[in-house]
Amino acid sequence: MTSEANKADQAYDLLERMITFQDLRPGSMVSEGTLMELTSLGRHPVRSALQRLSWEGMVQIHPRRGIIVPAISVESQLKLLEVRRTVEELAVRWGAVRGAISHKQDMILLADRLHDLSKTGDVVGFGGLLKQVHSLTIAAAQNEYLTLSMAPLQGLSRRFWFANMLDRAAELATATALHSAILKAMSVGDEIAASKASLALNDYLTEFAYRTLQRR
Secondary structure (H helix, E strand, O other): OOHHHHHHHHHHHHHHHHHHOOOOOOEEEEEEHHHHHHHOHHHHHHHHHHHHHHHHOOEEEEEOOEEOOOOOHHHHHHHHHHHHHHHHHHHHHHHHHHHOOOHHHHHHHHHHHHHHHHHHOOHHHHHHHHHHHHHHHHHHOOHHHHHHHHHHHHHHHHHHHHOOOHHHHHHHHHHHHHHHHHHHHHHHHOOOHHHHHHHHHHHHHHHHHHHHHHHH
């Protein structure tokens, strides 16, 4: 059972990365068999991963037709950010107040890793670190119901950001500064500073979406 669960997690990580970084293009349709070939994993872990990705809004499953990777729209991103703004602020407040010492030590380490990786231009690696930041925030907040709301919000908004990034170095530097401010505020238990930093991050993501709209 553990091995199957690990394979399902592996399939999820691989497919989520392919969708986020457009190895699977927005609007494209693929078959389950194709995804099995791409991941080198069996039918069960791929199906399990697809169910999870469907729940998060990253794919649409159409029986007897295939799996569609939804298109990315600015309108959807702006609606999503309206919700993320409130939920994420709540999560970082709880993370600051409820986080254990181990959580807060990991926050400092992650802030340092974001800073180091942002200089390399490795967007795939940076995306992986952002997922760790979000997971750590939820863990520190110690409310399992946050997972239900945060996962789709984070995954979809992260996908939009990477898909529309033009000046990679500038956007990675900005994201590093904003996420680091949240992590450092939570690490010292400052819920007010964590809240302000979270709102600043979401202001940036909203401004980024409007910039994308203007280009289009």
